[in-house]
Amino acid sequence: MVWVSAVAFGVAWWLGLYLLVRDARKPVLRRAGAGLLAYAVAVIVDRVGPGDAWFDGVRVVLVCLPAIAWTGVFVRLRAESSTGGAGETGGAGGDERTTRADQWWRWGLVPVCAVVALLAAAGVKPAGYVLGAVVILALVGAMLALGQQRGWGSGARRSATGLLIVGGLMFGLSATLILVGLNVVPRTAMLSAVAVDLVLLGVGIAALDAFDEGEALRAEMMRSLLVSVGTAAVFGGQAAIAIVLAGERTALVALLFGAIAAAIAMQVLNGPLQASVDRLAFASAPELREARTELRTAVEALPRKETDTGLATLGEDEFARLTRRALSHYSDLGKLVSSPLIDLPAIDVRLAGRESAGPLDRATELKALLGESISGLKPRTGEEFGTSEEWRHYNSVYFYYVAGIRPYSVRTKRTDLDPVSRKALSWFADQVPERTLHNWQNAAARIIAAQLRSGLGSVSR
Incomplete structure (x- = not known):
């Protein structure tokens, strides 16, 4: 029939x-x-x-x-x-x-x-x-x-x-x-x-x-x-x-x-269709277009957030996995909205003085918290970039997630990189196998996850 x-x-x-x-x-x-x-x-x-x-x-x-x-x-x-x-x-x-x-x-x-x-x-x-x-x-x-x-x-x-x-x-x-x-x-x-x-x-x-x-x-x-x-x-x-x-x-x-x-x-396809219309209707207003995209992504991501995250009960491996995923969305506030890590007690402390804090506020603070943790991985040598073993954790997450370089992607062509990022891009492409970068990122995520997890104590949300 x-x-x-x-x-x-x-x-x-x-x-x-x-x-x-x-x-x-x-x-x-x-x-x-x-x-x-x-x-x-x-x-x-x-x-x-x-x-x-x-x-x-x-x-x-x-x-x-x-x-x-x-x-x-x-x-x-x-x-x-x-x-x-x-x-x-x-x-x-x-x-x-x-x-x-x-x-x-x-x-x-x-x-x-x-x-x-x-x-x-x-x-x-x-x-x-x-x-x-x-x-x-x-x-x-x-x-x-x-x-x-x-x-x-x-x-x-x-x-x-x-x-x-x-x-x-x-x-x-x-x-x-x-x-x-x-x-x-x-x-x-x-x-x-x-x-x-x-x-x-x-x-x-x-x-x-x-x-x-x-x-x-x-x-x-x-x-x-x-x-x-x-x-x-x-x-x-x-x-x-x-x-x-x-x-x-x-x-x-x-x-x-x-x-x-x-x-x-x-x-x-409502979201992609709206994004396409925005590119035409607001072609002369990139800031407005980006703001609408961020808000739309947050609205779409919010229903995907776990309501009962239970961060304090998660094991080390699971917490590290969630941290790695949050790092991969570092530049996307809309997707960070759905991360269970926005329920971290450290974020509550950061927002304590505000009258109201919505999901985007929590995602913004999570991004800042991740940024501070990434900065903490940087060796205190006074240099902006290094290739020794002590630099591998910082390099693997900062240049990939914060600077946004993609050394193994033939589709990504960046012309706006600063001299340090260009030097890092060349080093990754020539000296670091993709699998090695992946392992370094996992190790760095575990270090950052341990820092974030140390603030949980006995708190369970």
Whole structure:
């Protein structure tokens, strides 16, 4: 039925966009979101596409696209699990073997599948069978490798990983049944059942990302879902009424899916869309544009903050992980709003004399506190920059987070760096491997976390 397909499409479309909006710079979220969106497109094409045999190759390709994307998700997760978390955008993650596995997916599996997919879409039947077999084998292999990976950390991460593996197995089974053409259940029902598997996978990825960021997930995700359902019902409902009155005509069914897609996209992508409009409307007022961006980011981040952080009960490793994450958001007050560290007693002391202190005030004080801790790592030699061992902790966090240099990113070109930062950038790029910088940053975060944690005492918020 068209209504079942519409619900399956809407859920996949919403969750795919939701994962991308969380942070499209993260490979795991980007690949997971792409897989969900590809499935949503497959649902539409299966419903409104022609029923001719020549179009079967296109359907096979669309069913395989989510499996290819999720194979990349599992490969990337295995690479990142060896560092105990999702890591930062562009940061080093995993050992050499798992890094090679990620490169194998990007430069091996994806290009090969793209070539075979073109042949399958062109009507070459054997290519469709080859594509399905390669994709399913790669997906199962990536899941097995993920399941054998050790070092997932806390029970929350292990639970989310288990959810991912279960969802992946269910998705692999459903995709296999579709590809081999076993008519165990009607095709529409099978495609809709795949939505359940992908939702498990998407929620698992979102839970892992929220854990790594030290954020809450349920309230913010539920709000996004409820608003999406409401807007989709308002706009898609009009097309649904037309279908009831006039019958399931192809044009009306396409209109139904288009209305649902547009309504959900307008809600989920509200922040990026507003930012784009601001760039045009306030092109001559950069300060106003930056202020609006900061406030908007803070509003979006606030529902992600844990209401009961219990900082005093956290172990050293967990506290260090949260500190590292706060350092990575040092220049983004909006994202610092969601950090559990804004509940530190030291921040209460700093704000004691103020009549009212909102989340942005607390984030500002957290940034100042982190800045002081970073400055405390600087060797007292009277120099602005050094390359000896005593400088490694300070260099790794100050120049990366405060100065904002990215020595390993080919996309980042800074022309406004001062002479000291330019010297540091050259040193990192020429003398410091990315993995070494990552280890130095972890060590520096532990030192800063120990300083922050020493002020907790027996206080528990």
